[in-house]
Amino acid sequence: MTNSEREVFVKALETFGPQxxxxxxxxxxxxxxxxxxxxxxxxxxxTGIATEIADVGILLDQMVLLFQCGGRVQVERLQKVRKLAESLEAKDV
Ligand SMILES: [Mg+2]
Structure with a gap:
């Protein structure tokens, strides 16, 4: 997320609350x-699919800020993408 998005998301969490x-x-x-x-x-x-993917992404970014887990998410993501790549390679697709 960009710095300006982060500002908005922090404000949203403060304004509406985590719950x-x-x-x-x-x-x-x-x-x-x-x-x-x-x-x-x-x-x-x-259009609906794009809208809802954007909505979910915006809230997921807020969850990353809420749970302060950006680094861990990045590590998990790298590991999972690597496993997926290995799995695809093993299937030779
Ligand atoms: Mg929506």
Whole structure:
């Protein structure tokens, strides 16, 4: 996230509180799940998908700030992407 995004997200956490933002994350993940469901049903709404991915991303960034876990997330991500790459290589796809 950019520095200006971080400022906004910190302010959102301070203004609405962690509980509300965690509830908002659950709500946005549900909305994304609905959009993905519509896509899988053959009723894609690409704008809707992009909107909900953005919404979830914004809340996930706030969770990183809330739980102060940016470094750990980065490590986890690197490990998981490496494992995925190895898995794909092993399948020779
Ligand atoms: Mg939404």
């Amino acid at each position: 509300k933002q965690m509830e908002k994350l659950l709500e946005e993940m549900a909305e994304l799940a609905v959009e993905i469901g519509h896509y899988l049903d053959g009723r894609p709404d690409y």
